[in-house]
Amino acid sequence: MERMMEKEITIYDLAKILALSPATVSRALNDHPAINVKTKALIAEKAAELGYRSNTFASHLRTRKTNTLGVIVPRLNSNFMSTVLAGMEEVANNFGYNLLISQSLESELKERANAKTMFDSRVDGLLVSVAYDTDSIDHFVTFINRNIPVLFFDRIMDHPRCGAVIIDNEQAGYDATRHLLDQGCRRIIHVTGDLRRNVYADRMNGFKRALAGQNLPQDNRFIISTDLSQEAGRQIAAQIDQMAEKPDGLFIANDLCAAICMQVLKEKGYAIPDDIAIVGFNNDPVSQVVSPQLTTVFYPGYQMGKTAMTTMIGQLNGTKLIDHSEPIILRSELIIRRSSIRFENL
């Protein structure tokens, strides 16, 4: 069967038809100021009529710019991350950038592979939220050495030539813990993730500061580092059930993990929040669906995506260079729901 294969129109075709030079056509299409407005209109019209589309590869080859930005995230499938990406996409779109998105699946190995792909694709810039177990920063230094800006968001790495966009995790951790303390909790367990990641280390520090503020003892057995998975939620519940002296408060750095943990505790007969008050993190949809509804920390994902992307593009345009000396910090907010409001405070 014969296939219809429309011929690809080039600026040469346009130039010939309009009796102009390819250079003029190129300039007109790129809205160059030196070109006569009428000429531009003429060219634009003809281009549209013939279905001309710029060959980005030829353009990239010449300009050494790809108009593509790489984004590496641990996973796509969290409400938070996909909200961030939606924010990034909106801004990138407005500025005519494409996004090359990939997930590290929480593995440094995969992250390195992703970074290599991005590098070979010659992205103009890279936005990264690092994997659970990332130790080395080598695979990003490759970019930095070539002057390709790298911007971390949420889970950041410390590097003198990389920007960062985060929330104040320490303060959020403090607020969450402080809230539990205000509800009368005195034996609070903090369940967190890998402490190499700033988000978890900072929340833990906030947790500790809140306890210290009340002159409460700091018991390291009350800080449990897990992978924050659903399974971890189950294990924590089982572990608590085994403890001689039970906790009366639980601050878990992830909503889904907290929700599962709460569920198992309820099954084992614990009253939430009366026996154990619980605070999660992220304001994931699950936090509204469990009963009692879960107190959590709202994370401005969309805002974070937009801010990160705006920052990156500002850097690329030279409009506004990234301040490497300190991160951009967005506001988060404690959302208080039933899982942490003790009876006596109603």
Next chain:
Amino acid sequence: MERMMEKEITIYDLAKILALSPATVSRALNDHPAINVKTKALIAEKAAELGYRSNTFASHLRTRKTNTLGVIVPRLNSNFMSTVLAGMEEVANNFGYNLLISQSLESELKERANAKTMFDSRVDGLLVSVAYDTDSIDHFVTFINRNIPVLFFDRIMDHPRCGAVIIDNEQAGYDATRHLLDQGCRRIIHVTGDLRRNVYADRMNGFKRALAGQNLPQDNRFIISTDLSQEAGRQIAAQIDQMAEKPDGLFIANDLCAAICMQVLKEKGYAIPDDIAIVGFNNDPVSQVVSPQLTTVFYPGYQMGKTAMTTMIGQLNGTKLIDHSEPIILRSELIIRRSSIRFENL
């Protein structure tokens, strides 16, 4: 401040250093059979040593292939979609393809814009799950006319030259409804999405078939088309609460919507499953976290992503052409949990 800017190595550099021609280097790098094995090894070694990376733009300009595939999804932030994408990424990676991912945010307008971007980026193929309100298929025909393969998955459009990967939504809808009937439900409400989408239309047809099989009356007021949002879940619950004759079963085509609906019903004093049994769809994490746990339909997202991508790449390679005449159908499975098991059946 001086910046270290490593010079980009080209095949000309390699050729000069090794006293070979650029053609030989190019062939060697592409593993051309005519090149001497030793020469290949020599070139590969030098390339690695100098950190050579192929300039994909020059290559694409020549070959008119981009090795990039476009993926358009309604939203990134569902467990299902990100699982699909993970599956796609794995396969694409193995075959050396890059993914350009974007979300339509359930809007045909945005979907068209995404498609245009993909088209201008000259993707080699396009994988799409269409938006809620997509009516026209024009923006995909553009690709088809240029012989760029288009493959739909999950939410598909009917076109004689596009492939499709789906689950048997009709059967899944039947199974879900049949299960409710088996539990003694006789007045079942089906809450679904936009019926222009196959996934919802098919589930509804399965629903109807199950009712017909029991000689139950078909009341169109018992089929409610919504946007399946959390808000919709709330509204449905309110609506049910107002009904003179209440339903005794609820089949909602989305877990989060079902979970919220269940929650509101519980607040209003309905016993789940005894007053109203509920079945959701997708096996989203929320389904395990609500109480009672939600009966739902497992959706093989990872598998779907892998299958779709394998199919696409088979088509591009010419290895295995897409069968346009009928869709690829994957197995789904009803997962029975407490939200639908009536007391009398325990």
Next chain:
DNA sequence: ATGAAAGCGCTAACAT
């Protein structure tokens, strides 16, 4: 088995 040379479509320095 290897080389010479042309050209993919675009941009930009230089010229007019």
Next chain:
DNA sequence: ATGTTAGCGCTTTCAT
């Protein structure tokens, strides 16, 4: 305001 021209780095036909 517009034109001329020389590549960007790669692949590939044709030649040896």
